[in-house]
Amino acid sequence: MSLLEVNNLKVNFKTYGGTVDAVRGVSFNVNHGETVAIVGESGSGKSVTVQAIMGLIAHPAGNVQGGSIRFKGKELLKLNKKQMREIKGKQMSMIFQDSMTSLNPTMQVGKQISEGLIYHQNVSKREAKVRAIEMLKEVGIPNADKRYEQYPHEFSGGMRQRVMIAIALACNPDLLIADEPTTALDVTIQAQVLELLQDIQEKKDTSIILITHDLGVVAEGADKVIVMYGGMMVEKCSVHELFSNPNHPYTWGLLESIPNVYHEKKERLKPIEGSPPDLFSPPKGCPFAPRCKYAMNICMEEVPDLYDIAEGHSSRCFLNDELAPKIAEFSDAEELV
Amino acid sequence: MNQGIIQTIDIKKHFAIGRQQLVKSVDGISIEIYQGETFGLVGESGSGKSTFGKTIVGLTNPTEGAVYYEGSNVKDLSKKEQQRVNREVQIIFQDPQASLNPRMQVGDIIAEGIDAHGLAKGKQRKERIYDLLERVGMNPDVVKRYPHEFSGGQRQRIGIARTLAVKPKFIVADEPISALDVSIQAQVLNLLNDLKDSEDLTYLFIAHDLSMVKHISDRIGVMYLGSMMELTNSQKLFNEPKHPYTQALLSAVPVPDPTISRRDRIVLQGDPPSPVNPPNGCKFRTRCPHAMEICSLKAPEWKEIQSDHWTACHLYS
Incomplete structure (x- = not known):
């Protein structure tokens, strides 16, 4: 049994401008000790997907419209607030992108770590403090004793992100959700934080859902990848398949639009023309069809199903239909990366 | 040798914070930017790269230099x-x-420079606006619309059109693609490259995304805490980085290829020190894996160690 099974998840938001279908049918599994990366542009629904898993969709504007989220076999969507609190922060926890706005600026960082321990693990304040200092040491913060009593503004961006990780990991969760954990950081600090996450995963066998838009981060840290576009999962595969045998034209476009550092010759970049869909009035058919070089008539009319390409690899594209023309252009994808 | 369009001589920009405390944002930079090239400037946040760019454009006056x-x-x-x-x-x-006035129509935003410099009036002005919009790949019908009606990529195109309106020769592009989505970044980068050829421009391209900088730049300078650490042509910088900071910076970039086993990554320890109180001697020594005794005693000289390859490091003196 997988640790987490998400099935046909749908989330919408009611706004003054109309209803936005932010997530339109997302399904995936996360196994023990595995890292699943979700990639996509802003507005693709990647953050909303994980917020739904964490039960963070703000009511009444946001609504989980359908589907199921099973965590350790338990259906999360049926739990009430109190039952959900037993899981949130204890068995699964989340790291947010912007550590400055996620931490409480008026509270010592150590207290923010022990807070969860006192609530979930029923330990005394003194015990919680000892454990919190241990956590700070574990995430690589020097002078942990002193740092325990400091406030978020006294920390640098990378250090604050470490504090967030310490808070998330304090109760030894089985699942860690990291929503763009390194996007706000400089590359040298990003390398530190990613290394820390990997060390912890190895040590504790934690499963990680990693949201990112950096394909480099995906290649180095993930086992499985989910590519999202316009609220839909357009491709799902192993990280090797993503780079060696990408199937969806959007994935091709993403891979083509990043420059290759190792190419001597400067080739012109091949961007994906056009812009992402307006979610207030999404295209009737495939969300990517208006920007897709290979779009056929049916793509404008109907949303394609997920086609199975190979074991654990599926793609939401009509080109995989028996009747569709074959595209040779991308058979040699290896050369791209 | 090309002629330098911009030359900076020992530029320093210090900001006073509180009493007797100085942030040495830019601390003595002397470079030359050649006519027709794209000069990439990389560095982490707080390295002073934006301040340096603003000093060149004249948005702030240098303290010295x-x-x-x-x-x-x-x-x-x-x-x-x-x-x-x-x-x-x-x-x-x-x-x-943030850089487009939300209460102004696109046409007027683009024409602001034209009006300020008195470059065109009436019908000519209108034609110039249409022409500029077309050149940045937008439909001229949008002149009466407002910035909020556009996506990030389109807004950046409007910003570029406004810049081009006054027929510049040299443009500082301060992280022009950082706020955009991956698939849009390539569009804007291509546009900048095309314009460089058609309008005969020279760029100072400031960014922190190394792969994009490499793609667009002829030469790249690496900044750390207000000082230039290394400067050479972009291929050489990536193939044979000399300065330990450049080496660490390059090795920290995640590579989008899972078949490459993780190279021997140099993970720097700690954070960059505060620019209020930078280390004496070499500013990078506190995080440098090769730090020697001399590094804390004396700041390394900015030297040309090979032809057109400059660095400031005691390892090469």
């Missing part, structure tokens, strides 16, 4: 000449949302 444009010190020019320099040296900002 001088900027030379086409061979003459900008400060010594007459008022009229300075105005010409102000027109020919332009900047594109990072955040197109």
Whole structure:
């Protein structure tokens, strides 16, 4: 049994401008000790997907419209607030992108770590403090004793992100959700934080859902990848398949639009023309069809199903239909990366 | 050798914070930017790369040092000449949302420079706006619309059109693609490259995304805590980085290829020190894996160690 099974998840938001279908049918599994990366542009629904898993969709504007989220076999969507609190922060926890706005600026960082321990693990304040200092040491913060009593503004961006990780990991969760954990950081600090996450995963066998838009981060840290576009999962595969045998034209476009550092010759970049869909009035058919070089008539009319390409690899594209023309252009994808 | 369009001589920009405390944002940079090239400038946040860019454009005055444009010190020019320099040296900002006035129509935003410099009026002005919009790949019908009606990528195009309106020769592009989605970044980068050829421009391209900088730049300078660490052509910088900081910076970039086993990554320990109180001697020594005794005693000299390959490091002196 997988640790987490998400099935046909749908989330919408009611706004003054109309209803936005932010997530339109997302399904995936996360196994023990595995890292699943979700990639996509802003507005693709990647953050909303994980917020739904964490039960963070703000009511009444946001609504989980359908589907199921099973965590350790338990259906999360049926739990009430109190039952959900037993899981949130204890068995699964989340790291947010912007550590400055996620931490409480008026509270010592150590207290923010022990807070969860006192609530979930029923330990005394003194015990919680000892454990919190241990956590700070574990995430690589020097002078942990002193740092325990400091406030978020006294920390640098990378250090604050470490504090967030310490808070998330304090109760030894089985699942860690990291929503763009390194996007706000400089590359040298990003390398530190990613290394820390990997060390912890190895040590504790934690499963990680990693949201990112950096394909480099995906290649180095993930086992499985989910590519999202316009609220839909357009491709799902192993990280090797993503780079060696990408199937969806959007994935091709993403891979083509990043420059290759190792190419001597400067080739012109091949961007994906056009812009992402307006979610207030999404295209009737495939969300990517208006920007897709290979779009056929049916793509404008109907949303394609997920086609199975190979074991654990599926793609939401009509080109995989028996009747569709074959595209040779991308058979040699290896050369791209 | 190409002629330098911009030359900076030991530029320093210090900001006073509180009593007797100085942030040495830019601390003595002397470089030359050649006519027709794209000069990439990389560095982490707080390295002073944006301040340096603003100093060149004249948005802030350097505390010390001088900027030379086409061979003459900008400060010594007459008022009229300075105005010409102000027109020919332009900047594109990072955040197109914040740098476009939300209450102005796109046409007027683009024409602001034209009006200020009195370049065109009436029908000519209108035609120029249409022409500019077309050149940045937008439909001229949008002149009466407002910035909020556009996506980030389109807004950045409007920002670029505004910059081009005054027929600049040299443009500082301050993180022009950082706020955009991956698939849009390539569009804007291509646009900048095309314009460089068609309008005969020279760029100072500031960014922190190394792969994008490499793609667009002819030469790259690496900054750390207000100082230039290394400067050479972009291929050489990636193939044989000399300065330990450049080496660490390059090795920290995640590679989008899972078949490459993780190279021997140099993970730097700790954070960059505060620019208020930078380390004495070499500023990088506190995080440098090769730090020696001399590094804390003396700041390394900025030296040309190979032809057109400059670095400031005691390992090469």
